Amino acid sequence: MNMPQRIEQDRIMYRSGAAARLAGLPVETLRIWERRYSLSEAERSEHGQRLYSAEQVARLGLLKQLVDQGHAIGVLAGLAREQLQAMLSVGAGDARVSGAPVRIMLVGPSLARRVAAERQGLGLEVRASCARLDGVAELGAATGAQVLVVELSELDDNALPLLAEAREAAAAAATVVLYRFCASATIRALRSLGCLVARVPADLGELSLLCRSALAGQRLPIQEAQAVAPPRFDDEALASIAAAGTRLTCECPRHLSELLLMVGSFERYSAQCANRNPDDARLHAQLGLAAGQARMVLEGALTTLAIADGLPLPPPRN
Structure with a gap:
């Protein structure tokens, strides 16, 4: 049912179908964009369905308008709503x-x-x-x-x-x-x-x-560095997923959990590693960024696998 869903503090959340319709997108396009570019940090319902806030729906609408103007979604995906709005204003002439x-x-x-x-x-x-x-x-x-x-x-x-x-x-x-x-x-x-x-x-x-x-004197608030979200799973949650029973004949959940444990550990290690000079600091910042991006990709894969197979998932972090 494509109806807005009210959650705590009277915030209105929209399921994928409603969010896509309000943004003027085919729902299939929204799903492809989410899968390829992780467009938003959409929340999940207790049944694993994506839930979009009004702010996120507005951003999707801006993305649709800019893509219709010929901009590449791969370029737009990492920009904040304010940046997209500025681009639309400039594009208007x-x-x-x-x-x-x-x-x-x-x-x-x-x-x-x-x-x-x-x-x-x-x-x-x-x-x-x-x-x-x-x-x-x-x-x-x-x-x-x-x-x-x-x-x-x-x-x-x-x-x-x-x-x-x-x-x-x-x-x-x-x-x-x-x-x-x-x-x-x-x-x-x-x-x-x-x-x-x-x-x-x-x-x-x-x-x-x-x-x-x-x-034109419009200073777009370009992101200063690629954003890396905080960890979706802590070590305890990864251990629970690895140990949970699974309907799959393979051991992908366990392998993914172990990879995430390693990548997360390296991400934390690179942040704490000693820096002898500014060049060292820049190098470790790049290493930490790379590890964080790799972690986010693996977390997305593990989340998809866990939902499909009914494995335990921790609640979303604020």
Whole structure:
């Protein structure tokens, strides 16, 4: 029955069918998105059904609108509702920036080639490009670029002085910094300087959006690091699942539980490991992030298996 379900404190929760209908999505699409991208931390009913809050339903509606505009769900999935709303506002068009292509200067080893290969539809005009930050001074401000776009896969504090010099030399109205790995403190420092900071987009259509957002002065609250949810299972819960009887002829629940025990232990260990210098700290932060992401994937698999096989599951953590 696709009716909202009231739970404690009079909060209204919606089952998958109702949530999908309110968001304008086919329920099959919602299920695929949840399975592939873990779109939300939906609660579970006592029968294992997903329950969505009004806030989560609103976010699903924003995702639907942006996907209809041509954005890739894989890019959107990790963004908060506020970010999605900002993207939708920008996508609706700003008369100051939505007409002519945005003039950009590209800095980075691969981004210029990717943009050049995408011959049309980006709404970007590359005025100049170079492989390194120290090459911006030679290009100078004569290019007329509106946005300086810098691609630095491994971004750290050592790049900040070079970025400052490049921004001054380019004299662009806005700066977009793209990274694959970066410490949160470095991202905060760049944002405090007025840069728009984001992960290197898989879809170049997102690059156009970022450039227009930066030029319009809209600082999207891009996530500073990939969020890692707290552990779904503690060691006691994993031990209970491993020891529970199962209708399955294989031992997958036990093996998954043991893997999660190992991954969780390493995640905690990496957080406590001694750091001799800032490079050590960054390395252990990346190790902890990788372990946390692996744990979340395994927890999703174990939850699915436990629900299907009637194994004991602990209540959701707040």
